[in-house]
Amino acid sequence: MNTPELIRKKRDGCALERGEIFEFIERYTRGEIPDYQCAAFLMAVFFRGLDGRETADLTEAMLHSGQVLDLSCFPQPKIDKHSTGGVGDKTSLVIAPVAAASGLLVPMISGRGLGHTGGTLDKLESIPGFNTRLTLAEFRRVLGVCGMGLIGQTDELAPADRKLYALRDVTATVESIPLIAASILSKKLAEGIDGLVLDVKTGSGAFLKKFQNARELATCLVEIGTACGIGVQALITDMSEPLGNAVGNALEVVEALETLKGRGPQDLVELCRELTAHMLLLGGLEATLDAARARFDTVLASGQALEKLAQVIGAQGGDARVVEDYSRLPRAQHEDSVVAPEDGFVAGLEAQAVGQASMLLGAGRQRLDSVIDPAVGVIVEKKVGDPVSTGERICTLYANDLGLLRRAREMVRAAIEISPEPVRALPLILARLPEFG
Amino acid sequence: MNTPELIRKKRDGCALERGEIFEFIERYTRGEIPDYQCAAFLMAVFFRGLDGRETADLTEAMLHSGQVLDLSCFPQPKIDKHSTGGVGDKTSLVIAPVAAASGLLVPMISGRGLGHTGGTLDKLESIPGFNTRLTLAEFRRVLGVCGMGLIGQTDELAPADRKLYALRDVTATVESIPLIAASILSKKLAEGIDGLVLDVKTGSGAFLKKFQNARELATCLVEIGTACGIGVQALITDMSEPLGNAVGNALEVVEALETLKGRGPQDLVELCRELTAHMLLLGGLEATLDAARARFDTVLASGQALEKLAQVIGAQGGDARVVEDYSRLPRAQHEDSVVAPEDGFVAGLEAQAVGQASMLLGAGRQRLDSVIDPAVGVIVEKKVGDPVSTGERICTLYANDLGLLRRAREMVRAAIEISPEPVRALPLILARLPEFG
Numbered sequence: 001m002n003t004p005e006l007i008r009k010k011r012d013g014c015a016l017e018r019g020e021i022f023e024f025i026e027r028y029t030r031g032e033i034p035d036y037q038c039a040a041f042l043m044a045v046f047f048r049g050l051d052g053r054e055t056a057d058l059t060e061a062m063l064h065s066g067q068v069l070d071l072s073c074f075p076q077p078k079i080d081k082h083s084t085g086g087v088g089d090k091t092s093l094v095i096a097p098v099a100a101a102s103g104l105l106v107p108m109i110s111g112r113g114l115g116h117t118g119g120t121l122d123k124l125e126s127i128p129g130f131n132t133r134l135t136l137a138e139f140r141r142v143l144g145v146c147g148m149g150l151i152g153q154t155d156e157l158a159p160a161d162r163k164l165y166a167l168r169d170v171t172a173t174v175e176s177i178p179l180i181a182a183s184i185l186s187k188k189l190a191e192g193i194d195g196l197v198l199d200v201k202t203g204s205g206a207f208l209k210k211f212q213n214a215r216e217l218a219t220c221l222v223e224i225g226t227a228c229g230i231g232v233q234a235l236i237t238d239m240s241e242p243l244g245n246a247v248g249n250a251l252e253v254v255e256a257l258e259t260l261k262g263r264g265p266q267d268l269v270e271l272c273r274e275l276t277a278h279m280l281l282l283g284g285l286e287a288t289l290d291a292a293r294a295r296f297d298t299v300l301a302s303g304q305a306l307e308k309l310a311q312v313i314g315a316q317g318g319d320a321r322v323v324e325d326y327s328r329l330p331r332a333q334h335e336d337s338v339v340a341p342e343d344g345f346v347a348g349l350e351a352q353a354v355g356q357a358s359m360l361l362g363a364g365r366q367r368l369d370s371v372i373d374p375a376v377g378v379i380v381e382k383k384v385g386d387p388v389s390t391g392e393r394i395c396t397l398y399a400n401d402l403g404l405l406r407r408a409r410e411m412v413r414a415a416i417e418i419s420p421e422p423v424r425a426l427p428l429i430l431a432r433l434p435e436f437g
Numbered sequence: 438m439n440t441p442e443l444i445r446k447k448r449d450g451c452a453l454e455r456g457e458i459f460e461f462i463e464r465y466t467r468g469e470i471p472d473y474q475c476a477a478f479l480m481a482v483f484f485r486g487l488d489g490r491e492t493a494d495l496t497e498a499m500l501h502s503g504q505v506l507d508l509s510c511f512p513q514p515k516i517d518k519h520s521t522g523g524v525g526d527k528t529s530l531v532i533a534p535v536a537a538a539s540g541l542l543v544p545m546i547s548g549r550g551l552g553h554t555g556g557t558l559d560k561l562e563s564i565p566g567f568n569t570r571l572t573l574a575e576f577r578r579v580l581g582v583c584g585m586g587l588i589g590q591t592d593e594l595a596p597a598d599r600k601l602y603a604l605r606d607v608t609a610t611v612e613s614i615p616l617i618a619a620s621i622l623s624k625k626l627a628e629g630i631d632g633l634v635l636d637v638k639t640g641s642g643a644f645l646k647k648f649q650n651a652r653e654l655a656t657c658l659v660e661i662g663t664a665c666g667i668g669v670q671a672l673i674t675d676m677s678e679p680l681g682n683a684v685g686n687a688l689e690v691v692e693a694l695e696t697l698k699g700r701g702p703q704d705l706v707e708l709c710r711e712l713t714a715h716m717l718l719l720g721g722l723e724a725t726l727d728a729a730r731a732r733f734d735t736v737l738a739s740g741q742a743l744e745k746l747a748q749v750i751g752a753q754g755g756d757a758r759v760v761e762d763y764s765r766l767p768r769a770q771h772e773d774s775v776v777a778p779e780d781g782f783v784a785g786l787e788a789q790a791v792g793q794a795s796m797l798l799g800a801g802r803q804r805l806d807s808v809i810d811p812a813v814g815v816i817v818e819k820k821v822g823d824p825v826s827t828g829e830r831i832c833t834l835y836a837n838d839l840g841l842l843r844r845a846r847e848m849v850r851a852a853i854e855i856s857p858e859p860v861r862a863l864p865l866i867l868a869r870l871p872e873f874g
Contacts, residue, residue: 003607004606004607004608004609005609007608007609008609011480011483011609034472034473035471035472035473036471036472036473036475036476036604036607036608037476037607037608038473039472039473039474039476039477039480039608040476040477040479040480040608040609040610042477043448043476043477043480043481043484044480044609046448047480047484167473169441170440170441170473170474171441171444171473171474171476171477172441172442172444172445172448172477172481173477
């Protein structure tokens with residue numbers, strides 16, 4: 001079938017055959033199908049969708065566009081976690097060490113921040129010397145030594161995804177559930193994992209603002225991941241206020257370290273516990289969710305997870321002394337705060353606005369090629385539901401540019417809503433797919 | 438507005454502003470917007486459509502992407518005709534000379550055949566020496582001498598259309614009413630005309646098979662042409678059997694010449710009369726349709742139109758002796774016929790299949806870069822409704838390759854349907870927009 005006919009077939013609402021999808025992805029990856037035909041195809045998919053079988057075929061075609069890590073020499077269950085991205089989400093830095101210390105192999109390949117959302121790689125790179133650009137051989141060595149590793153996408157794994165994602169970004173075809181699912185899963189399946197826990201975020205700070213859309217994506221991810229032969233558990237979690245207190249790369253590393261020392265903010269600890277517990281279940285290390293939760297608490301309390309993170313930092317070329325000495329992390333020159341204008345209760349702390357303020361300070365990227373500043377960001381000292389009195393500090397901003405600090409402070413101020421009436425704290429875990437009794 | 442945002446706006450069903458449309462077309466024509474973004478935009482337009490105002494803006498933006506012919510030095514009304522393409526449609530070769538001989542200026546810029554449909558340029562080029570690639574200066578000179586001229590698209594006129602059409606062709610975004618309308622009208626408006634008669638064909642041999650779609654396009658063309666300041670009359674005409682008897686380039690030139698000599702097939706004469714009459718009305722040379730029809734018959738009978746065509750052939754470098762000596766046209770080496778297998782009436786003569794058989798013989802293009810054979814084609818000796826007796830010839834095929842002749846003959850045979858019961862001839866003119874009382 002020639003390419004215009006294939007585009008027409010999808011455009012007219014017909015399902016594509018597995019062979020057609022594989023041929024399309026192979027030829028596109030090799031550069032035999034030009035970007036303009038792929039762009040028209042992606043827009044047709046945006047409007048017509050892909051059914052479950054087509055999405056699974058697309059995922060596998062993208063997966064097999066490159067290498068798949070063979071981790072069969074490692075005895076542990078291979079389990080990873082993926083988040084759809086949020087503000088203040090440093091869970092990977094806590095979860096991976098706890099899971100690895102518990103006996104899982106965690107071959108975590110992460111992304112960078114874009115727009116108002118942060119990325120694990122950027123946070124890690126605020127640690128002096130930390131190298132996220134390992135070769136696959138180096139990555140395997142780190143996995144062998146530590147039971148975990150944290151790197152970025154490589155050219156060898158799912159190259160079709162990188163090419164497709166770059167094209168979707170500039171052709172307004174990002175917001176398509178089957179394309180998002182195939183992108184996430186092809187990358188994660190390339191890690192050679194047995195199971196995957198997905199943190200699908202919803203709310204103002206998330207990519208998918210509406211719960212309904214988050215549920216749709218979670219359902220699709222579970223269906224397709226299962227069809228592709230791995231165990232999948234999705235959690236839909238709230239991202240209408242930042243997760244934890246810290247937003248910004250080095251600030252979040254400190255919060256992750258504090259969490260590994262048993263001093264983490266309550267919401268962050270809860271989310272890390274739930275996600276890790278599902279990883280332990282998928283890996284067969286625990287039989288019930290309660291037992292898996294208890295295991296998380298035990299490993300955290302034992303200090304083994306903190307040791308594990310220190311070990312990984314060292315193995316990936318970073319300065320492991322940061323674990324005990326935060327002054328080795330970059331620190332911003334200026335700070336300023338936003339205080340409560342009146343007595344009351346925090347009713348809203350718009351995650352997207354806080355994320356954008358942090359990006360403006362330099363913690364995130366406005367464009368793919370923006371350079372980020374690891375030191376800057378925002379500490380959210382109060383959460384939704386907390387009581388505040390007039391003049392009490394709600395947020396602290398850390399900056400290296402006074403002009404940006406002034407503008408970011410206004411954004412944060414506008415993101416805060418105070419109510420005279422008591423407000424309930426926001427529920428964090430909104431749904432689990434598959435459901436748990 | 439950046440390009441992904443503009444694509445997203447259309448994708449999400451919002452109307453684009455005039456300035457946005459102009460900027461998009463200007464930047465795309467200059468190569469500042471890449472094909473992949475334009476392809477995604479075109480697919481979004483395919484699904485979301487364009488309203489009348491957007492389509493008029495797009496048409497004008499495409500028109501002003503290049504030069505517009507300034508024909509104001511010519512005193513005659515400037516009127517052209519455009520057909521959406523069919524099988525055996527040689528009307529331009531009859532209409533333009535009659536209209537020019539009647540006192541209109543006919544600056545006709547035509548296309549080439551593609552797929553099963555023929556193109557005026559290919560027919561003209563079967564005349565030895567005929568040059569359809571005049572510069573605009575040469576074209577103006579021919580118009581001045583003859584009152585008409587017949588050339589192909591040039592680089593100067595509506596370059597955005599050429600670039601967009603080539604992209605639509607390979608991205609399955611051709612079949613969009615507003616994009617078709619903007620493409621047709623931008624090219625025709627670039628001719629500097631006052632009025633345009635449109636022959637929108639429907640039926641198996643037409644681009645738009647369904648009457649409803651043809652009506653939609655005709656309505657759009659009339660609306661947009663009027664909004665752009667020219668007079669427009671659309672006729673929706675039948676293309677379920679070939680028009681006239683001849684299909685194939687030199688064969689059609691002979692039939693056009695025969696028609697100009699008063700010996701044309703009834704359906705071809707009728708369609709030429711109706712289209713020309715509407716041109717005369719738009720140009721203000723006649724006040725009623727009946728008077729305009731009578732003028733067509735008078736000019737045809739006078740021999741002035743035949744003289745006019747001979748004059749144009751000479752002015753454009755062709756051998757005008759073909760007008761009297763058909764042996765100067767290319768002639769095929771082989772012929773074969775399809776005869777009636779039984780007594781009865783012709784009930785169907787699938788135009789698309791006859792067009793495809795003719796293309797297979799070499800008269801048309803399977804791809805844009807196919808080389809065509811001017812001599813080959815099919816003569817349809819019977820029309821729908823005609824009685825036939827067993828063994829009577831229905832079609833004759835002319836070929837230069839015996840293998841192709843055999844395959845084409847099978848296609849033509851399968852295209853013929855014979856009924857034992859009498860069958861009505863097909864109505865030719867199905868609708869007029871605007872309607873005529």
